[in-house]
Amino acid sequence: MNKIKALFVKYKELITYVVFGVLTTVVNFVCFWALNKIFGEHIYLLNNAVAWVVSVVFAYVTNKLWVFDSKSWRPKLVAREVAEFFAARLFSFGVEEGGLWLLVDKLGMGAISFAVFGFDITGQLIAKVILAVIVVILNYFFSKFVIFAKKKKSAHEGTEQKKDS
Numbered sequence: 159m160n161k162i163k164a165l166f167v168k169y170k171e172l173i174t175y176v177v178f179g180v181l182t183t184v185v186n187f188v189c190f191w192a193l194n195k196i197f198g199e200h201i202y203l204l205n206n207a208v209a210w211v212v213s214v215v216f217a218y219v220t221n222k223l224w225v226f227d228s229k230s231w232r233p234k235l236v237a238r239e240v241a242e243f244f245a246a247r248l249f250s251f252g253v254e255e256g257g258l259w260l261l262v263d264k265l266g267m268g269a270i271s272f273a274v275f276g277f278d279i280t281g282q283l284i285a286k287v288i289l290a291v292i293v294v295i296l297n298y299f300f301s302k303f304v305i306f307a308k309k310k311k312s313a314h315e316g317t318e319q320k321k322d323s
Contacts, residue, residue: 171225175301178220179294186213190286202262202282203255210254214247217297226306239305246300250293257292261285 166173189209194202222228262268267281
């Protein structure tokens, strides 16, 4: 049991990122699916944009509090984090939107449709799953090394600086 606890402590950040990443993906997929059902799949790129906004807000809060332990709510720090978080997510959103357009519209995945256990699996959903893997990797990189990078105090200047690691 102690070995399991030691492994969890050692890899806590990665484990919690994966857990909250899965939850963020679930939020995104459920919103996307619901919006497609409500408003129709013909506006899937708009539906994806709305699902993205909802999931990014969820991801920011969970990443800040539980993944990267950024507990400060100082307005200046939060403003910087939010701006960087949304900018990074906007970049990965562009990758996802462009990838959806490429896979669904240009490469013909939009024509794929079949049912599994009563659930409709569409080419749009398959493309979204493929792109989710790419987006998760991009988002982790930006969150770990840019947005929530740990700070250290400079002994000479008494100022905070980002770690080089």
